[in-house]
Amino acid sequence: MFALTKEQIDEPAVVRSVESSGAGAIVVFAGRVRDKNEGRTVNRLEYEAFEPLCLHEGMRIIAEAEGMFEITAARCLHRTGGLSVGETAVLVAVAAGHRGPAFQACSYIIDQVKARLPIWKKEHYQDGTSGWVNCQSHTGAHCHK
Amino acid sequence: MKAPARLLVRYFAILRDQSGLAEETVDSKAETARELYAELMARHGFSLEADYMKVAINAEFADWESPLSSGDTVVFIPPTAGG
Numbered sequence: 001m002f003a004l005t006k007e008q009i010d011e012p013a014v015v016r017s018v019e020s021s022g023a024g025a026i027v028v029f030a031g032r033v034r035d036k037n038e039g040r041t042v043n044r045l046e047y048e049a050f051e052p053l054c055l056h057e058g059m060r061i062i063a064e065a066e067g068m069f070e071i072t073a074a075r076c077l078h079r080t081g082g083l084s085v086g087e088t089a090v091l092v093a094v095a096a097g098h099r100g101p102a103f104q105a106c107s108y109i110i111d112q113v114k115a116r117l118p119i120w121k122k123e124h125y126q127d128g129t130s131g132w133v134n135c136q137s138h139t140g141a142h143c144h145k
Numbered sequence: 146m147k148a149p150a151r152l153l154v155r156y157f158a159i160l161r162d163q164s165g166l167a168e169e170t171v172d173s174k175a176e177t178a179r180e181l182y183a184e185l186m187a188r189h190g191f192s193l194e195a196d197y198m199k200v201a202i203n204a205e206f207a208d209w210e211s212p213l214s215s216g217d218t219v220v221f222i223p224p225t226a227g228g
Contacts, residue, residue, distance in 0.1 A: 031228050047227070050157055050220055052204040078227060090228050110228060118201070118220075119227030120158035134224035135159040135193065 001074075002058030004049055006081045009088045018073040023095035027102040029110050031090040033083050037133070041126035047080045047089065050118040054078075061112040065094070068108065069101040076109055078119060149174050150215040154185065159223050164189040178202065179209040182221055198223050 015028060035042055062074050073095045083089055092109045096102035124130045149172040156164050164185075175181035178200045185191070199222040200207050213219070 048158055049227075050155070050201070050204075050222070053201050053206070053220070056204065057206075114225075114228035117225060117227045118157070118199075118222050119225055120223065121226035122158070132159040132162070132223065133226035 002055065002062050002076045002078075004051060004054060004058075004078055004080050006079070009077050009079065009091045011088065011091060014075055014077060014091055014093045018075055018093045018095040020072055020095060022097055023072050024097050025099040025102040026093065026095045027099070027106040028094075029090075029092040029106050030088045031110070033085050033087050033089055035085045037123060040123075042085065042123050043126050044082060044084050044124050046082050046122045046124075047078070048120045048122070049078070049080050054117050054119060057116050057118070058113065061109055061116065064112070065105040065109050069096070069105040070098075071096040071101050071105045074105060074109060076113060078113065078117070080119075150213050150217070152181065152213060152215070153218045154181075155218065155220045157220065157223070159193065160189075160191060160221055163191050173213070175213060177210050177212060178207060178219060181213060181219060182209075185221075193223055195221075 033045060065074050071094055076092045078090045092106050094102045094106040121133045122130055123133055152171045152173060153168060154171050155168040156166055161167055173181055173184060175184055179195055182195045195209060200209055201220040201222060202211055202217050
């Protein structure tokens with residue numbers, strides 16, 4: 001299941017939600033707000049999502065992962081709104097019988113989320129300026145991986 | 146020449162900042178999403194070219210050459226940065 005949330009992500013609660021008696025492996029990825037980006041000091045940032053398409057595409061990514069890998073459960077939550085340095089922006093939790101598919105599915109989900117979801121990030125820098133990441137040039141050359 | 150279509154355009158991220166609008170209703174004779182963006186780019190002074198963006202019609206990704214019909218909701222999708 002995929003969801004957007006304006007609230008802080010309760011990581012232990014998300015991990016509990018994928019647990020089951022058959023889940024011998026749980027892999028969790030947490031994407032956190034970093035204090036530096038391309039040499040600039042970031043104070044805080046904002047995420048904005050086009051919600052209907054984001055939810056639809058997010059659910060599709062989870063369903064793809066469930067079809068491709070031998071997993072028992074997968075969840076992904078992405079924040080919207082304002083975030084401070086250190087906060088969790090995105091959390092992926094995958095449970096499986098064994099670690100191989102759990103790692104693979106977790107990696108697949110976060111890669112697809114970054115590539116496909118209509119979510120935008122505005123960084124506010126220490127020098128008082130701000131900018132939409134990847135949007136400030138015509139070429140999209142400021143590609144953040 | 147076809148009659149203008151009444152479209153709802155929603156703006157996000159840099160396009161919302163540059164237009165000063167979260168959404169607007171547009172009566173346009175644009176035949177395709179690409180033509181509509183060209184029209185709105187000229188009106189609002191958007192910096193991004195269509196080729197660096199995606200487009201969604203009625204909350205589904207669509208082709209830039211898709212035809213538009215009255216009642217459609219159009220969202221232009223600047224380069225994303227989720228995760």
